[in-house]
Amino acid sequence: QVRLVESGGGLVQAGGSLRLSCAASGRTLTEYALAWFRRAPGKERVLVAAISKSGDTTSYANSVKGRFTISRDNAENTVYLQMNNLKPEDTAVYYCAARATSSGIYQLSASYTDWGQGTQVTVSS
Numbered sequence: 802q803v804r805l806v807e808s809g810g811g812l813v814q815a816g817g818s819l820r821l822s823c824a825a826s827g828r829t830l831t832e833y834a835l836a837w838f839r840r841a842p843g844k845e846r847v848l849v850a851a852i853s854k855s856g857d858t859t860s861y862a863n864s865v866k867g868r869f870t871i872s873r874d875n876a877e878n879t880v881y882l883q884m885n886n887l888k889p890e891d892t893a894v895y896y897c898a899a900r901a902t903s904s905g906i907y908q909l910s911a912s913y914t915d916w917g918q919g920t921q922v923t924v925s926s
Contacts, residue, residue, distance in 0.1 A: 810920030823897030
């Protein structure tokens with residue numbers, strides 16, 4: 802089991818940027834596909850972005866395409882989510898997730914076995 806700890810959330814004005822980090826311990830992330838999900842108040846948890854274990858394949862929710870970028874640094878055992886041009890509708894708790902895999906990219910939350918505790922992102926208008 803890998804332990805995931807998110808950081809970097811906070812309060813930002815619309816149009817601003819934040820960079821979320823998710824640091825892993827207990828296992829190396831080189832064998833894991835990774836993702837960021839978010840849960841807005843009163844809504845279900847949904848995929849924001851996913852990345853393969855090699856980092857050469859990524860996938861984004863339509864609502865964040867062109868604004869958010871997922872990346873990983875396997876040497877640092879960390880996955881990032883760069884969020885630009887933030888909108889009030891991006892307000893949510895953001896979670897990183899991991900799944901051990903030989904290959905592939907996963908978009909369903911049920912596919913992931915390890916989760917962080919979440920970090921709050923609030924975007925004011």
